[in-house]
Amino acid sequence: MTDQIFAGLEIRGLRVAFDGFVAVDGVDLSVPRGDIRFLIGPNGAGKTTIVDAVTGLVRATGSVEFGEQQLLGLDVHKIARLGVGRTFQTATIFEELTVLQNLDIAAGAGRGARTLLRRRKGVPESVARALETIGLTEHIGKPAGVLAHGQKQWLEIGMLLVQDAKLLLLDEPVAGMSADERDATGELLGVIAADRTVVIVEHDMEFLRKYARTVTVLHAGKVLSEGSVADVQADPKVQEVYLGTAADAAVAEASDDPARPADPAEPAHTVNQEA
Amino acid sequence: MKAAAVLGRPGPVRTALGFGLGALVLLVVAPGVLSDFRLDLLGKYLCFAIVAVGIGLAWGRGGMLTLGQGVFFGLGAYPMAMYLKLAETPEGKLPDFMQLYGDATTLPTWWVPFRSAAVALPTTILLPMVVAFGLGSLVFRRRVRGPYFAILSQALAAALAIFIVGQQGTTGGTNGLTDIRSFFGYDLDDPANRKLVYVIVAVCLLAVLWISRQLAQSRYGELLVAVRDGEERVRFLGYDPALVKTVAYTVAAGMAGLAGALFVCVVHAINPASIDIVPSIAFVIGVAVGGRTSLLGPALGAVAVTWAQTTLSEQYPATWSYLQGGLFIVVVAFLPNGLASLPALLRRRRPGPPSTPDEPTAPVSTSPPASPVAAAAATAAPAATVSEVSS
Numbered sequence: 001m002t003d004q005i006f007a008g009l010e011i012r013g014l015r016v017a018f019d020g021f022v023a024v025d026g027v028d029l030s031v032p033r034g035d036i037r038f039l040i041g042p043n044g045a046g047k048t049t050i051v052d053a054v055t056g057l058v059r060a061t062g063s064v065e066f067g068e069q070q071l072l073g074l075d076v077h078k079i080a081r082l083g084v085g086r087t088f089q090t091a092t093i094f095e096e097l098t099v100l101q102n103l104d105i106a107a108g109a110g111r112g113a114r115t116l117l118r119r120r121k122g123v124p125e126s127v128a129r130a131l132e133t134i135g136l137t138e139h140i141g142k143p144a145g146v147l148a149h150g151q152k153q154w155l156e157i158g159m160l161l162v163q164d165a166k167l168l169l170l171d172e173p174v175a176g177m178s179a180d181e182r183d184a185t186g187e188l189l190g191v192i193a194a195d196r197t198v199v200i201v202e203h204d205m206e207f208l209r210k211y212a213r214t215v216t217v218l219h220a221g222k223v224l225s226e227g228s229v230a231d232v233q234a235d236p237k238v239q240e241v242y243l244g245t246a247a248d249a250a251v252a253e254a255s256d257d258p259a260r261p262a263d264p265a266e267p268a269h270t271v272n273q274e275a
Numbered sequence: 276m277k278a279a280a281v282l283g284r285p286g287p288v289r290t291a292l293g294f295g296l297g298a299l300v301l302l303v304v305a306p307g308v309l310s311d312f313r314l315d316l317l318g319k320y321l322c323f324a325i326v327a328v329g330i331g332l333a334w335g336r337g338g339m340l341t342l343g344q345g346v347f348f349g350l351g352a353y354p355m356a357m358y359l360k361l362a363e364t365p366e367g368k369l370p371d372f373m374q375l376y377g378d379a380t381t382l383p384t385w386w387v388p389f390r391s392a393a394v395a396l397p398t399t400i401l402l403p404m405v406v407a408f409g410l411g412s413l414v415f416r417r418r419v420r421g422p423y424f425a426i427l428s429q430a431l432a433a434a435l436a437i438f439i440v441g442q443q444g445t446t447g448g449t450n451g452l453t454d455i456r457s458f459f460g461y462d463l464d465d466p467a468n469r470k471l472v473y474v475i476v477a478v479c480l481l482a483v484l485w486i487s488r489q490l491a492q493s494r495y496g497e498l499l500v501a502v503r504d505g506e507e508r509v510r511f512l513g514y515d516p517a518l519v520k521t522v523a524y525t526v527a528a529g530m531a532g533l534a535g536a537l538f539v540c541v542v543h544a545i546n547p548a549s550i551d552i553v554p555s556i557a558f559v560i561g562v563a564v565g566g567r568t569s570l571l572g573p574a575l576g577a578v579a580v581t582w583a584q585t586t587l588s589e590q591y592p593a594t595w596s597y598l599q600g601g602l603f604i605v606v607v608a609f610l611p612n613g614l615a616s617l618p619a620l621l622r623r624r625r626p627g628p629p630s631t632p633d634e635p636t637a638p639v640s641t642s643p644p645a646s647p648v649a650a651a652a653a654t655a656a657p658a659a660t661v662s663e664v665s666s
Contacts, residue, residue, distance in 0.1 A: 055511060080513035092508045094501045101497045108494060109513030116495040163512055 008032040008197055009054070009167055013062035016049050016221075023049040024060070025221035031214075033166075036189055036198045038208050041218035042241065047201040048089070050218075051169045055079055055086050066167050066197075081109055085165025089172045091152035095145030099136055099155060102144050103127045106159035126162045133191060134158040135184070150181035154188065161192060168192070170200045174207050186211040290488070294481060301477040311466045316585060318473040318541040320578045321480045325534035327562045327577035328483045329527030334559070335567030336491060337523040338503030339420070343428030344531045344558050346435050347403035349550030351532025353439075354402065355539045356452040357386060358395030363456060371454065377444035386445070392459070399536035400529050407528030411521030418517075420506070429552055436551040451546025458540055476537045480574065483530050488570050490526070499523055557581070560599060564606050566615025576613060 011029040015022065024046040031037045039047045053060035056076040064071040071079050094102050100123060107126050108116070123131075123140070131137040134154040139147065144155055153173055160168050173189075174182045182204070189198060189211055202208055208215065208229065215232045217225040225235040232238055305317055326344050333339045360370045361382075368374075369382060388394045410431075419427060439446045447453070461468040490496050502509050502516045509516045539545050548554075558577065565576015580599070588595040606613060610620075 075515075076510045077513050077515050080511050086511055088508075092505055094504050094508070096504060097497060097500060101501075104494065105498055105501050105509070106512050108498075111494065116498065117490070117493050119492050120494055120497075159512065 008035075008066075009199065010065040011050070011054070011063070012065075014050065014053060014060055014064060015062050016046070016053050016058055016060045018058075022221055024053065026062070027218070027221070027223055029216060029223065031197050031199055033197050034193060034195070036193045036200065036211060036213045038212040038215045039199060039201045039218060040203070040208065040215060041224070044220070045218040046221040047218055048171055049221075051086060051171055051199070051201060054167075054169060055084060077109075080163070080165075083164060083166035084169070085160035085163050085167070086169040087153070087156045087160065087171055087173060089175060091149070091156050093144045093152055093155050093159070096143060098141050099131070099144055099147070100127065100140045102155060103130055103158055103162050107162035107164075109163065124162075126164070130158040130161040133161060134188065150177045150185070153177065153181075153185065157185075157188060157192070166196050168196055168198045170198065170202075172201055172203065174202065174204050182207050183210075294485065297481060297484070298477075301481070302474060305477075306470060306473065311469065314473055315469060315541060316582075317578075318469075318476045319538065320581045321473075321476045322534045322538040322541060323558060323561065323581050324574040324577045325476075325480050325483050325537070326531045326558050327565070327573035328480075328487050329530030329534075330558055330562045331567050331570070331573030332487055332490065332499075332530075333523050333527035334562065335569070335573065336496065336499045336503060337520055339520060339524055340422075340425040340559070341428045341524070341527065342425045342552070342559060343430070343432035343555050344527070345432040345550035345552070345555035346428075347407060347528040347531035348535040348538070348554075348558075349435055349439070349545070349547075350403040350406060350528075351399040351535030352539050352545040352550065353446070353452070353535075354389060354395050354398040355536035356455060356545045357389040358392060359455045359458065359539065360452050361386070361390045362392075362459075370452075372447045372450065372452070373444065376448065379444065383445050396536075400532045403528040403532030403535075404525050407525045408521060411524040412517070415517035415520045415524075429555065432550065432552050432555045436547040439547045439550075447546070449547060451544055451549075452539075453544040453546070455539065455543040463540075463543055472537075472540045476541060479533060479537060483533070484570065484574065486526075490523075491570065495519075495522070557584075557599075560603050562613075564602060564613055566613025568612055569615035572613050572615030575615075 009029065009031040011027060014024055014027040014029075016024040023044075027046070027050060029050070039050065041047055049058060052058040054064050054066075054071060056071065056074055056079045060072055062072070066082065066084060069082055071082070071084065074082075094105070097105070104120055104124060104127055107124055128137075131140060134157060136147075136151060136155060136158065139151065144152065147155060157168075157170070157173065174185050177185065186207060189200070192198070193213075200212075212229050214227065215225075215229055216223060217232055217235075217238050219241045224241065225232050225238045227235075301321070306314055309317060326348055330341060330344055333341050364370050369377065369379070373379060373382075389398075414424060414427065439451075440449050442448065443450075455463065457463055458468065458472060461471065463469060463472070490499075498509070498514065498519055502514075502519045506516045509519070535545070535550070538549070557580070561577030561580040562573040563576070564580055565574065566572025580602070584595055584599065587598060610616060
């Protein structure tokens with residue numbers, strides 16, 4: 001319990017190499033508890049690789065501490081049990097199982113053999129709360145495979161909640177979502193970040209401007225810039241490598257308006273809903 | 276439809292009725308209408324059905340295509356046959372085949388414990404389970420799966436059969452252990468005693484089905500399906516998928532061992548040909564035909580396929596293998612979930628097109644999957660579009 005009071009993510013000198021290619025090259029990253037940190041950067045910057053290293057999927061050197069517990073070198077499932085949860089670029093849920101079963105499995109990593117060999121009776125309380133949070137209560141009995149794309153992503157986030165993850169690593173959670181779904185996801189992040197640490201790999205700039213608390217920009221396996229959204233956008237280095245030219249940056253600046261610019265895709269979206 | 280098979284959860288009344296009906300057919304109707312010869316055959320098929328129930332668990336729910344259940348069948352059958360053989364051999368003498376082929380004058384040391392029923396009977400189930408647990412721990416932890424696991428399991432069946440053939444002096448070699456006359460003192464030539472053996476087999480099948488049903492409906496059963504469909508995802512939820520798979524594999528091996536032991540009592544012999552690659556694959560074909568994800572599919576499929584094999588090969592010995600192969604191809608190509616999925620498929624066909632299963636039925640606030648992708652691609656920053664195309 002005590003380690004969760006200051007639970008934050010501390011990465012020092014992280015280095016990941018694949019057959020000589022250095023994907024992550026000495027990254028330092030501190031994400032305090034309660035933060036919503038966005039990792040951005042061009043393709044190949046090493047964003048997803050950092051997430052993979054933290055969750056034990058790829059071998060890495062350096063140091064990754066969460067709540068003062070060293071994560072490097074541990075098995076994937078042991079890291080998960082320490083309260084580190086992640087999602088993937090494509091929603092990976094158990095399509096043939098129901099929403100309830102998906103969440104129940106996510107909630108049960110600590111269950112003993114006796115509980116596992118019994119049937120589930122009713123809906124566990126943590127699952128019911130997560131269902132409420134992600135807004136899928138009415139779909140509880142549906143196979144997860146028939147859910148809409150956005151709902152699948154929320155189900156994944158719900159699985160992290162019942163898993164009782166204290167560090168949430170989300171890999172492009174709003175990719176492929178409609179504007180409404182993205183907003184709903186952003187709100188959801190705000191709710192769940194209250195007593196957790198959230199790290200998001202994302203390409204969607206508009207989503208980032210609305211919901212990021214802090215941003216780390218990566219480029220070619222290194223940290224290029226770090227700070228608030230405004231700090232990072234003002235950084236000329238970022239404008240150069242990430243946004244291409246200063247002109248692009250100016251456009252990005254201009255569209256940073258609370259009232260969203262006219263959305264060209266909106267009409268198409270409406271038509272589709274009627275169909 | 277696949278989901279329906281996984282989630283189908285009949286209430287306790289229907290389950291009790293189902294098991295009651297099964298018991299009625301197996302224990303009352305079958306012995307009443309079948310000749311002694313046919314009842315013996317049915318007993319043999321039911322042994323295969325017990326193996327099939329295990330494969331249904333390991334392959335249907337756990338995704339482990341085990342092409343070598345003959346190994347565990349044999350590890351159950353041989354201890355049973357050794358015990359029955361020794362029970363017929365007077366103290367101080369050797370079993371018949373050892374006198375013929377062996378050069379030993381005393382019983383080999385590893386045969387001695389099988390004089391005792393208290394050792395031999397538990398061994399028939401526990402030995403396959405221990406071997407499967409050890410094997411599963413090694414193989415699944417190293418993330419061997421899919422076709423690699425299938426080939427490995429098949430090679431083991433071949434290896435065990437070859438090993439036994441090579442040890443003629445102590446295992447009976449190709450001939451195996453034959454001429455088993457009695458069963459715990461009961462003469463196996465007596466039809467009444469043979470009927471008793473049949474009843475034991477039938478009761479064991481019902482028990483194994485019950486165990487499989489309990490496992491499938493438990494949280495463990497749900498977890499096993501989750502491991503089958505997303506092993507990596509399960510790992511990130513804090514489970515060790517290797518352990519989850521090993522448990523199912525071990526239970527399946529125990530069932531195969533039990534079936535092997537019962538098989539010896541029904542057929543009065545065991546030989547390497549019954550535990551080799553060919554019978555191992557035949558087990559799997561029955562399961563595939565019946566429907567690997569359902570509870571009853573594997574058992575019914577195993578009985579149906581072996582019954583068809585006997586009946587057809589009595590009349591057209593040469594054509595059976597072609598038919599068996601053809602049946603397997605047809606089922607895998609057109610009915611991936613076997614004959615058990617046929618009723619659900621027909622039910623869905625009848626009402627016609629209005630309700631397509633893949634569409635969410637309840638009103639949802641979001642649009643169909645195709646449009647958000649388009650919308651997001653259109654609205655997101657240029658970088659986003661590039662990344663989505665590439666990822």
